[in-house]
Amino acid sequence: MPIVCATGCGRGIKTMFKRSALPVLTVLGVIIALWYAACVPMNSAWTAQQLARSGATMTVTETVGAAWSQDRPRLPAPHQVAVELWDTVVMKKITSKRSLVYHGWITLSATLLGFAIGTSLGILLAVGIVHSRAMDMSVMPWAIVSQTIPIIAIAPMIIVVLYSIGVQGMIPKAIISAYLSFFPVVVGMAKGLRSPDAMQLDLLRTYYASDAQGFWKLRLPASMPYLFASLKIAVAASLVGAIVGELPTGAVRGLGARLLAGSYYGQTVQIWSALFAAAILAACLVAIIGLIEKVALRRMGMRQ
């Protein structure tokens, strides 16, 4: 969205704050307030049980305080999650089994490997699709149909099959990640490579450009906005793939394993902190792709 600076740019930052930051912060504040409020009814059942057992009574403020500081609450309060995140990310050594950085890295490395494989295969297939009519007509309908299928259902099978032939650790998770990131890239990239209009293609033909020249000088540059849009979807899907890939085997390392272990042992604070770590990771990955997109498109002279 182009923002025209008509009324003088000095007020730019202030109006931007008013236009976007203030509403977002308000909404976030309301969400956190609701969260704190929800903790009370969710957690006070346990407190009431304890009280009934000991026969003591509690004032309202004490009940609320107890609801916000339980050891294994049904819904941990925001500050408990924040403290756990701080403890496991910053305070622990990153080689420690209890450090979220360690678990996050396990998941992230599988995500990135899978993302790289899936994206390169996707781009190659898209190039093939654009250049061969037969390939386009044979493969494209299946690529589109496959997006309506819950591909994640085959994740457990990939893990077990690869385990039975001796492959384990990062590779199976990376394959699931690659599989999930593959199709968005194929569809987006094929669309992008086709985006030059007839006029532009005709111009190249009048220049007597070969197919290869047309590809490198017109189709590939024109496809970049589409590619980056699908890369953002693909990287988020890769992370989901890596996390889900850790579930079925009872893996002990990685963010998915933290989720699973937390749900086995009722460690709700651990689940929530793993969840937030995954969310922060996803946001960072998407933001990095967005940054690369911005720089690349600006250098190519395409304004976003």
Place this chain on the structure above:
Amino acid sequence: MIYVVFAVLLWVSGWMLNVRLANGPHAQSRSIQLLVPAIFGLTILLIWELIVRGLSVPLVILPPPSMIAGRFAGSLPILWQDFVQTFVKGALSGYVIGCAAAFILAIVVDRFDFLRRGLLPVGNFMAALPIVGTAPILVMWFGFDWQSKAAVVVVMVFFPVLVNTVAGLRDTSDMQRDLMRTYGASYSQTLMKLRLPAAMPFIFNGLKIATTLALVGAIVAEFFGSPTRGMGFRISTSVGQLALDMVWAEIVVAALAGSFFYGAIALFERGVTFWHPSQRK
């Protein structure tokens, strides 16, 4: 070995047939456009069968399609029971609740500009997050049965539908809104007669994205605990028993359910947004 040679021959001949059909004079006709992918799919299935038999791939790695089809036909009652548990009870009810809630919130958000500016970035952010991760929490809260699966689905479909509906409601031009104002139309009249119809392509886009998410959510949530039925449950236990033909049969069910669900929404979209350029013939 003869099977493998046969598979290679089949691949070459199938591919040549497709090349000929795709570059032939009737390539644009509808029947050819359906025939080419059908030939491709059939060739892949046959090659799969031949390779698995020819190289005698162990069943715990890849069962041949004929065996999967046999297992599919032989265990229809189990598959149907799993389908009802996961799709009808879990995914579908969660989908309806989640989409309805998102739609209503979108209308409220759209009414108040402040809310829109605040909620839309948050919603966009949430839509990119690995929300499946909430599954263990929701299973803990709502128990092992379908209610927890529906809850996961609600959370998963909520943000894409919200973001798309809000974007759609803003998709009218100033000129169109001014026209409604000159007619003296009230807010609700403008909403019903102009802005909601104009938003429909966006809303359906969100609804279509949500169909896949709904199935993914319902299946993955079952990995965290479920009663002894359901597609996710069956997949994870059959994988444990190395009964891969059963896993594949469930995957076929999931694929069919996903495609039909998407197809139903797309068909519904065609009926509602018949006026839109993308739907015109």
